[in-house]
Structure formats: C-alpha cells, structure tokens
Amino acid sequence: MSVLNELQATLDVSRKSWLEAANDPACDFSIQNLPFGIFSDARNSAPRAGVAIGEHIVDLAVLQASELLRLPGAGAGASAAVSETVFSRATLNDFIALGRDAWRSVRIQLSHLLARETATLRDSAGLRERALVPQAGTTLHLPVQIPGYTDFYSSKEHATNVGSMFRDPKHALMPNWSEMPIGYNGRASSVVVSGTPVRRPNGQLKLPDQERPVFGACRKLDIELETGFIVGRGNALGEPIACADAEAHIFGMVLLNDWSARDIQQWEYVPLGPFNAKSFATTISPWIVTLDALEPFRVAQPVQEPQPLEYLRHDGAHAFDIALEVRLRPQGVQEATTLARTHFRHMYWTMAQQLAHHTVSGCNTRVGDLMGSGTISGPTTDSYGSLLELTWNGQNPLALKEGGTRTFIEDGDELTLAGWCQGEGYRVGFGTCSGEILPALG
Known part of the structure; x- marks a missing residue:
C-alpha cells in the first residue's frame, strides 16, 4: 500500500480504537485525530511528546524505545540504542523539523497500533501500562518553542x-x-x-x-x-x-x-x-x-x-x-x-x-x-x-x-x-x- 493510501486509511470513518472512549462521537480525540503535544505526569516529571487518544495520552518515547514506532530512516534497533530521542525532548520542534514524511509515518503507525483489530499494544498489559497515560492528572506544556x-x-x-x-x-x-x-x-x-x-x-x-x-x-x-x-x-x-x-x-x-x-x-x-x-x-x-x-x-x-x-x-x-x-x-x-x-x-x-x-x-x-x-x-x-x-x-x-x-x-x-x-x-x-x-x- 502506498503512503498516500495508508494515510487515507487513517481517516477511514469505520476505523475504531480498542480504547473505547475514543469511539464516542463527541470525543475530541478520536483515532482519526491523533494530535501531538508535550506532557508530564507524576510518574515521570520530564516533559515529553505524546499523542491524545480518547481519555489517554500515548507516550511516544516509550513506543519508540520499544521499537513499536520508527522514524523514517531509522534501522532496526536504532531507536532502542539512542537514550535521547526527539520524543523525549521538552518541545516538538526537533520532531517537526524531520519533515512531513516523518509526521505522516508516525501518524500511520499510531493509527495501526491503536486500531481495534491490532493486538500488539492492546494485548500487552505491561507495555500498555507504560505507554498509555490517563490524561487526568497530567500536566500539558507549551507544545513548541516559538521563535516568532x-x-x-x-x-x-x-x-x-x-x-x-x-x-x-x-x-x-x-x-x-x-x-x-x-x-x-x-x-x-x-x-x-x-x-x-x-x-x-x-x-x-x-x-x-x-x-x-x-x-x-x-x-x-x-x-x-x-x-x-x-x-x-x-x-x-x-x-x-x-x-x-x-x-x-x-x-x-x-x-x-x-x-x-x-x-x-x-x-x-x-x-x-x-x-x-x-x-x-x-x-x-x-x-x-x-x-x-x-x-x-x-x-x-x-x-x-x-x-x-x-x-x-x-x-x-x-x-x-x-x-x-x-x-x-x-x-x-x-x-x-x-x-x-x-x-x-x-x-x-x-x-x-x-x-x-x-x-x-x-x-x-x-x-x-x-x-x-x-x-x-x-x-x-x-x-x-x-x-x-x-x-x-x-x-x-x-x-x-x-x-x-x-x-x-x-x-x-x-x-x-x-x-x-x-x-x-x-x-x-x-x-x-x-x-x-x-x-x-x-
């Protein structure tokens, strides 16, 4: 499937998430949305990149370290070998600077991982506990450093x-x-x-x-x-x-x-x-x-x-x-x-x-x-x-x-x-x- 077709699949109105709150027609953060932000919580006070889905935030640094999320050009194992990634930084600037191919690749991968039929994250209790943070109780930060x-x-x-x-x-x-x-x-x-x-x-x-x-x-x-x-x-x-x-x-x-x-x-x-x-x-x-x-x-x-x-x-x-x-x-x-x-x-x-x-x-x-x-x-x-x-x-x-x-x-x-x-x-x-x-x- 081409990238554009994969991107189009992320917008499919029939796609539902195994996170049921995201399937509420009045929920801002559906699986078709997947907006980016910077957050911290009581478990980890370091601001880092996340994506909102339903009532949760997906910790992108955890997914990358677990090799469930790869950026274009990163070979197998490359994510785990790097202690500091673009997703562990306090703003999204470095991730955004990677370009539209990277933005779209992350969106496609997340849409697949969070889809109802995908068991990888859904059925891994330990990984799910580390990668999914309830929005309630988190602190949301300015998502980008704003030069102008x-x-x-x-x-x-x-x-x-x-x-x-x-x-x-x-x-x-x-x-x-x-x-x-x-x-x-x-x-x-x-x-x-x-x-x-x-x-x-x-x-x-x-x-x-x-x-x-x-x-x-x-x-x-x-x-x-x-x-x-x-x-x-x-x-x-x-x-x-x-x-x-x-x-x-x-x-x-x-x-x-x-x-x-x-x-x-x-x-x-x-x-x-x-x-x-x-x-x-x-x-x-x-x-x-x-x-x-x-x-x-x-x-x-x-x-x-x-x-x-x-x-x-x-x-x-x-x-x-x-x-x-x-x-x-x-x-x-x-x-x-x-x-x-x-x-x-x-x-x-x-x-x-x-x-x-x-x-x-x-x-x-x-x-x-x-x-x-x-x-x-x-x-x-x-x-x-x-x-x-x-x-x-x-x-x-x-x-x-x-x-x-x-x-x-x-x-x-x-x-x-x-x-x-x-x-x-x-x-x-x-x-x-x-x-x-x-x-x-x-």
Missing part, C-alpha cells in the same frame, strides 16, 4: 464590525484590507499554554474627559477567538513561499486566544498598531491537530473580491469546517456561559495566503513559528469572536447563566475556547484553550 509569532486580521466580519464601531460604517474596511492579509508581529515570549493564569495588564489609558492619558489597570479586557497554525518547514531568507505550496509548510493548527486590552489599544495603536495592548499574553491550546487529520473537513473559502494579486492565488478549497465556541465562567460559579458560537469557514484570507504574504518580501520563517488567524467572527450577533463586538464596546451587556452580566472581562473570570470538526460518528477536536484572569499588579 505573527497575528493576522483575516475575518471580514470582524474587521467590518470594528471599522464600523470606530470609523464611518460606510468605510469600515480600509482600502488595503481586501487586497492582502493584514497582520502584525506579536511577542512570542508571552505565548502561554492553556491553563496558565493571565494577569490584567497596566498601561496608558486615554479617558474621554481628560486631555492627557492616565496610567492604570486595563478596564476593557477582552478575548479574541482565533486559531493558529504552526510552521513545520521554514524558508530561507530571501526565498518566499508560493501560495500553492504553503500548506506543505504547515504542521498543524491550535486554538488561540489573543487577549486584548481594548482601552490601551485604542490609545496606542496610531500610528504603528498594537503594542502593549496585545503583548502581555497569548494563550494556545496544548494539542496540535495536523492538517492531515483536518483533510476530510476541507471546504471552500469565501469568494474574494477583487481577485487577489497573482502571488496570493491558489486553486481549490482552503478553508476547514471547524466549529468554535467561547465560554465564560466567573469565579466561584460552577457553570460557564457560552457567549458565542462561530466558524472557521468564515475566514476571508486562508492560512496559505497568510503564509505566502508573510514571506513574499523574503522574510524567513522557522520551525515552530506561530501564525494567528485574527479574531474569527461570523455574520450574526451571536457569532462574534470578541466581547468588543458581542457587547458593541460595552453598550449591550451579556447576561450570564447564573446571574450577572458582562461587558468586558472581570478579575477571576475564566475564558475558554473550544473547537472541533464533527464527522460521521467521530470528532476531530482541539480540546480547550483557557485562562483565568488575575488582578493587575499595584
């Missing part, structure tokens, strides 16, 4: 809403918005993994009734419901990535919350754009879902008018059928309120176009670079991806399930993003991306 982080502004609905709010609604979009993916370079150093508390930032605030700004804690703290993609193959300085080739450079996708201090941003963004309003924290989900796992959910992107310039053109469908949610849970409250439901398929600019535009000047990218989609908003008022839009800059407070309202985020609030693709009897999910807000210092 860029955030785009690629939802037409979001850009139109913000432009209408702060400028003339008839000229909500700037003239360049429909010609290229707008973006800015953010702070890679403040990207954190889901579950990391986020401290409310301080900064300059320009109040409408005062001539000069004041210094203080952000009063309009917001989320931005986004996805992000991880660069799997970089490009050399001066050598752009063609739009048609861009997806081959992408390892996979995560959920991303680009926390935003709206009042700090409104004062500082002219003339050079966001700075302190965005740099204090960006949260990503711990599991990276590969593009191969997302392939069955590929759909057409919105029609682009005017037709993009030649370097931004690609044939075929380049959006994905990913459902997205935002939930808010105040401190001391049991049940979260779902604030919005939206969809990745609404994104005007595709990931391929974002990467092609990012590199067209000759800018180089590196393995592990993170590219944010920008806030994802849909066409209806309950599908907006930020509180700025959902409350229309605080004018329309949102009612919470267990009482109270919100215009922007309060201290102690926990914000959670969720995302998944729903297949026939199975799900390819991202897990969640969450963070609790701590009070500002001082």
Whole structure:
C-alpha cells in the first residue's frame, strides 16, 4: 500500500480504537485525530511528546524505545540504542523539523497500533501500562518553542464590525484590507499554554474627559477567538513561499486566544498598531491537530473580491469546517456561559495566503513559528469572536447563566475556547484553550 493510501486509511470513518472512549462521537480525540503535544505526569516529571487518544495520552518515547514506532530512516534497533530521542525532548520542534514524511509515518503507525483489530499494544498489559497515560492528572506544556509569532486580521466580519464601531460604517474596511492579509508581529515570549493564569495588564489609558492619558489597570479586557497554525518547514531568507505550496509548510493548527486590552489599544495603536495592548499574553491550546487529520473537513473559502494579486492565488478549497465556541465562567460559579458560537469557514484570507504574504518580501520563517488567524467572527450577533463586538464596546451587556452580566472581562473570570470538526460518528477536536484572569499588579 502506498503512503498516500495508508494515510487515507487513517481517516477511514469505520476505523475504531480498542480504547473505547475514543469511539464516542463527541470525543475530541478520536483515532482519526491523533494530535501531538508535550506532557508530564507524576510518574515521570520530564516533559515529553505524546499523542491524545480518547481519555489517554500515548507516550511516544516509550513506543519508540520499544521499537513499536520508527522514524523514517531509522534501522532496526536504532531507536532502542539512542537514550535521547526527539520524543523525549521538552518541545516538538526537533520532531517537526524531520519533515512531513516523518509526521505522516508516525501518524500511520499510531493509527495501526491503536486500531481495534491490532493486538500488539492492546494485548500487552505491561507495555500498555507504560505507554498509555490517563490524561487526568497530567500536566500539558507549551507544545513548541516559538521563535516568532505573527497575528493576522483575516475575518471580514470582524474587521467590518470594528471599522464600523470606530470609523464611518460606510468605510469600515480600509482600502488595503481586501487586497492582502493584514497582520502584525506579536511577542512570542508571552505565548502561554492553556491553563496558565493571565494577569490584567497596566498601561496608558486615554479617558474621554481628560486631555492627557492616565496610567492604570486595563478596564476593557477582552478575548479574541482565533486559531493558529504552526510552521513545520521554514524558508530561507530571501526565498518566499508560493501560495500553492504553503500548506506543505504547515504542521498543524491550535486554538488561540489573543487577549486584548481594548482601552490601551485604542490609545496606542496610531500610528504603528498594537503594542502593549496585545503583548502581555497569548494563550494556545496544548494539542496540535495536523492538517492531515483536518483533510476530510476541507471546504471552500469565501469568494474574494477583487481577485487577489497573482502571488496570493491558489486553486481549490482552503478553508476547514471547524466549529468554535467561547465560554465564560466567573469565579466561584460552577457553570460557564457560552457567549458565542462561530466558524472557521468564515475566514476571508486562508492560512496559505497568510503564509505566502508573510514571506513574499523574503522574510524567513522557522520551525515552530506561530501564525494567528485574527479574531474569527461570523455574520450574526451571536457569532462574534470578541466581547468588543458581542457587547458593541460595552453598550449591550451579556447576561450570564447564573446571574450577572458582562461587558468586558472581570478579575477571576475564566475564558475558554473550544473547537472541533464533527464527522460521521467521530470528532476531530482541539480540546480547550483557557485562562483565568488575575488582578493587575499595584
């Protein structure tokens, strides 16, 4: 069987796992998914590579040491002879750098090992006990070392809403918005993994009734419901990535919350754009879902008018059928309120176009670079991806399930993003991306 046929077999909707929890149609981590991450547990405190399946994590280092998992080019016995492997390291960068053949080979091998009919791991109690770690009780870490982080502004609905709010609604979009993916370079150093508390930032605030700004804690703290993609193959300085080739450079996708201090941003963004309003924290989900796992959910992107310039053109469908949610849970409250439901398929600019535009000047990218989609908003008022839009800059407070309202985020609030693709009897999910807000210092 060819590699492409084997890869296609990993997506077979009839394939089930001997780990029964993975076969639940509402389980994010089906055998068709197999997302990569970094974890540790009480038994082994060293962060290492794993793949989520059902309610467990497969310890890839254990499988490689047991010679049940081989990387392309590794001869028989080579895995056992090496004490430190790419899977025993604290980030996925070295594994990702091996290239798409390696990613796909590992996916094919794992899909076979975890399939219901394969006895190798299923019937070996000792090996199964060492290689399968219950997700409950594990610590999930930032999955990659991120050399650089860029955030785009690629939802037409979001850009139109913000432009209408702060400028003339008839000229909500700037003239360049429909010609290229707008973006800015953010702070890679403040990207954190889901579950990391986020401290409310301080900064300059320009109040409408005062001539000069004041210094203080952000009063309009917001989320931005986004996805992000991880660069799997970089490009050399001066050598752009063609739009048609861009997806081959992408390892996979995560959920991303680009926390935003709206009042700090409104004062500082002219003339050079966001700075302190965005740099204090960006949260990503711990599991990276590969593009191969997302392939069955590929759909057409919105029609682009005017037709993009030649370097931004690609044939075929380049959006994905990913459902997205935002939930808010105040401190001391049991049940979260779902604030919005939206969809990745609404994104005007595709990931391929974002990467092609990012590199067209000759800018180089590196393995592990993170590219944010920008806030994802849909066409209806309950599908907006930020509180700025959902409350229309605080004018329309949102009612919470267990009482109270919100215009922007309060201290102690926990914000959670969720995302998944729903297949026939199975799900390819991202897990969640969450963070609790701590009070500002001082």
